[in-house]
Amino acid sequence: MTTPEAREQLVLEAVKQRREQVNEAIPEGLPIKPPERLYEASRYLLDAGGKRLRPTVLLTTAEALADVDPLSQEYRSFPTLEGTGPDQIDIMDAAVSVEVIQSFTLIHDDIMDDDDLRRGVPAVHKAYDLETAILAGDTLYSKAFEIMLETGAPAERTVAALDVLATTCTKICEGQSLDVAFESRNEVTPEEYLEMVEQKTAVLYAASACLPAVLLGADEETVDALYGYGLDIGRAFQIHDDVLDLTVPSEKLGKQRGSDLVENKQTLITVHAREQGVDIERLVDTTDVDAVTEAEIDAAVSELEDVGSIRYANETARELVDRGKDRLEVLPDNEARDLLCSLADYLIERGY
Amino acid sequence: MTTPEAREQLVLEAVKQRREQVNEAIPEGLPIKPPERLYEASRYLLDAGGKRLRPTVLLTTAEALADVDPLSQEYRSFPTLEGTGPDQIDIMDAAVSVEVIQSFTLIHDDIMDDDDLRRGVPAVHKAYDLETAILAGDTLYSKAFEIMLETGAPAERTVAALDVLATTCTKICEGQSLDVAFESRNEVTPEEYLEMVEQKTAVLYAASACLPAVLLGADEETVDALYGYGLDIGRAFQIHDDVLDLTVPSEKLGKQRGSDLVENKQTLITVHAREQGVDIERLVDTTDVDAVTEAEIDAAVSELEDVGSIRYANETARELVDRGKDRLEVLPDNEARDLLCSLADYLIERGY
Numbered sequence: 168m169t170t171p172e173a174r175e176q177l178v179l180e181a182v183k184q185r186r187e188q189v190n191e192a193i194p195e196g197l198p199i200k201p202p203e204r205l206y207e208a209s210r211y212l213l214d215a216g217g218k219r220l221r222p223t224v225l226l227t228t229a230e231a232l233a234d235v236d237p238l239s240q241e242y243r244s245f246p247t248l249e250g251t252g253p254d255q256i257d258i259m260d261a262a263v264s265v266e267v268i269q270s271f272t273l274i275h276d277d278i279m280d281d282d283d284l285r286r287g288v289p290a291v292h293k294a295y296d297l298e299t300a301i302l303a304g305d306t307l308y309s310k311a312f313e314i315m316l317e318t319g320a321p322a323e324r325t326v327a328a329l330d331v332l333a334t335t336c337t338k339i340c341e342g343q344s345l346d347v348a349f350e351s352r353n354e355v356t357p358e359e360y361l362e363m364v365e366q367k368t369a370v371l372y373a374a375s376a377c378l379p380a381v382l383l384g385a386d387e388e389t390v391d392a393l394y395g396y397g398l399d400i401g402r403a404f405q406i407h408d409d410v411l412d413l414t415v416p417s418e419k420l421g422k423q424r425g426s427d428l429v430e431n432k433q434t435l436i437t438v439h440a441r442e443q444g445v446d447i448e449r450l451v452d453t454t455d456v457d458a459v460t461e462a463e464i465d466a467a468v469s470e471l472e473d474v475g476s477i478r479y480a481n482e483t484a485r486e487l488v489d490r491g492k493d494r495l496e497v498l499p500d501n502e503a504r505d506l507l508c509s510l511a512d513y514l515i516e517r518g519y
Numbered sequence: 520m521t522t523p524e525a526r527e528q529l530v531l532e533a534v535k536q537r538r539e540q541v542n543e544a545i546p547e548g549l550p551i552k553p554p555e556r557l558y559e560a561s562r563y564l565l566d567a568g569g570k571r572l573r574p575t576v577l578l579t580t581a582e583a584l585a586d587v588d589p590l591s592q593e594y595r596s597f598p599t600l601e602g603t604g605p606d607q608i609d610i611m612d613a614a615v616s617v618e619v620i621q622s623f624t625l626i627h628d629d630i631m632d633d634d635d636l637r638r639g640v641p642a643v644h645k646a647y648d649l650e651t652a653i654l655a656g657d658t659l660y661s662k663a664f665e666i667m668l669e670t671g672a673p674a675e676r677t678v679a680a681l682d683v684l685a686t687t688c689t690k691i692c693e694g695q696s697l698d699v700a701f702e703s704r705n706e707v708t709p710e711e712y713l714e715m716v717e718q719k720t721a722v723l724y725a726a727s728a729c730l731p732a733v734l735l736g737a738d739e740e741t742v743d744a745l746y747g748y749g750l751d752i753g754r755a756f757q758i759h760d761d762v763l764d765l766t767v768p769s770e771k772l773g774k775q776r777g778s779d780l781v782e783n784k785q786t787l788i789t790v791h792a793r794e795q796g797v798d799i800e801r802l803v804d805t806t807d808v809d810a811v812t813e814a815e816i817d818a819a820v821s822e823l824e825d826v827g828s829i830r831y832a833n834e835t836a837r838e839l840v841d842r843g844k845d846r847l848e849v850l851p852d853n854e855a856r857d858l859l860c861s862l863a864d865y866l867i868e869r870g871y
Contacts, residue, residue: 312684
């Protein structure tokens with residue numbers, strides 16, 4: 168049996184290999200051109216880093232579906248299934264499109280949350296200004312559609328892929344709207360929280376996993392199963408992210424540890440703790456991320472551990488990942504499928 | 520020869536008849552559903568009014584192309600050309616999609632310009648808040664794509680229509696970015712100004728005019744000619760809008776008259792006046808829309824009239840409209856085409 172450490176090595180190497188290719192493809196899809204300031208702001212977060220987890224899910228799912236060895240094919244001319252369409256399509260465009268949507272949502276979310284830092288650099292509305300940040304997000308939004316139109320897939324599949332992209336974006340907005348609304352609500356059930364996470368975060372993993380099936384010409388059962396895999400691991404990813412926000416040092420996080428608690432954000436952890444009778448508002452006195460002390464965060468985390476809320480979050484994430492992995496049975500048994508399983512495990516085992 | 524007054528009556532009646540149908544279709548494409556606050560904010564400006572000029576251009580172009588009498592067909596089951604595709608498509612969806620994009624850009628533009636009023640009601644970020652306004656715009660953005668996916672056109676045409684929509688949105692962002700940049704620049708040439716207006720405003724008229732051709736199956740020459748018609752009348756529309764901002768009473772405008780001057784916005788009028796040696800910054804002392812007096816605006820307008828800048832703007836708009844009308848020769852000679860000509864004239868003759 169693979170250890171988490173060995174798995175992490177394997178996944179990080181796989182992610183790195185694909186990230187390098189994605190990082191080359193991003194400037195091709197989003198060249199800096201006039202008006203330069205707009206395109207520089209649009210590229211700012213994309214260029215600042217990011218693991219490219221969603222593109223990795225997308226590209227690896229394509230490999231599993233096509234039943235080819237990982238990294239054995241050019242993503243820009245990837246073999247389609249069964250020869251119903253053209254012989255090859257540009258699956259990298261789909262991967263870039265998804266990452267571009269992700270970047271658009273980060274830029275606008277940072278404005279809404281008034282977060283100062285992202286990926287260790289100033290948020291776009293801090294590095295530039297509010298106007299430019301809104302517009303950079305809006306530009307990425309339409310660019311993601313333009314890039315998805317370029318895969319070379321038959322028109323029917325392109326329409327289906329754009330449908331996935333558009334409905335995914337709508338759900339992300341709905342999820343973000345719920346997230347904002349939850350900040351001023353005390354009573355949020357774990358079910359409501361998980362629905363919010365599904366819409367805000369998991370749908371983009373779901374899109375990443377099902378888009379290769381749509382574009383390469385897989386059947387509906389496969390599309391649905393992969394969508395389900397993405398939803399499950401995406402929810403697990405967000406739950407684990409909420410755990411990391413409490414447990415990873417600020418330097419490593421690239422932002423203040425415990426910022427969710429300070430900003431009164433609902434997480435599965437706080438929702439559970441409240442059900443155990445913990446007064447969440449009292450856990451951290453300040454609502455100013457710059458004013459909170461490490462000792463306050465430590466004390467809050469201890470209390471959340473004592474009532475079992477962090478364990479509950481970890482267990483829920485584990486159940487989701489296991490279910491997501493089961494859904495991959497729809498794929499041929501191959502190395503890429505194994506990698507998708509490891510990737511699912513990694514999402515809830517990663518240290519940051 | 521038709522007088523401007525008779526033409527205005529004709530156009531306003533045609534716009535009204537289509538507006539009523541568009542107003543019924545908007546809630547069908549954008550129902551209020553959970554999270555309600557998000558969808559209410561998304562619908563807020565759409566429900567507050569608007570002439571629906573772009574949908575009118577789109578629906579009337581469809582009628583001219585199909586060579587049918589105005590209002591003789593159901594827009595939800597509109598006849599396609601020549602029977603290459605399905606017998607009918609839902610051209611109303613395309614009209615709603617374009618109006619939804621327009622509404623998204625207004626919401627985000629009002630944030631960027633920090634405008635308080637729009638269509639006589641508070642801007643969305645004032646009626647709600649910044650977060651909700653950003654998110655409402657983002658929701659309309661993806662909804663416009665979802666609605667455009669529903670026309671029932673063959674996949675190839677749907678792909679082409681989505682391509683028009685995506686590239687149009689990108690250009691609108693580029694245009695808005697130039698508009699913002701121009702505010703802090705003194706030297707802007709009329710050519711630069713007209714390019715900005717083309718991107719910011721005219722492309723959505725161009726999309727409105729060419730989308731029926733794309734969806735109903737017209738040839739490329741027709742698509743291009745209609746796109747050109749839209750670009751020409753869209754630029755003329757914006758130039759006339761800039762004239763109206765200076766000449767129409769605030770109550771009628773639904774916002775402070777002269778606000779472009781106060782906010783140091785470049786218009787074809789100010790660009791021309793600066794070339795005539797007018798010190799535009801000196802024309803109005805304040806940069807606060809709430810502090811400016813009617814007398815200050817009157818004096819500024821007089822000076823702009825004296826150097827011929829308002830006449831220059833009017834003449835440029837007239838030339839663009841005449842060229843746009845010439846492009847309609849590509850259409851069959853029918854009542855709907857005549858209406859598109861009258862609509863072009865109306866755009867630069869309207870009193871507000």
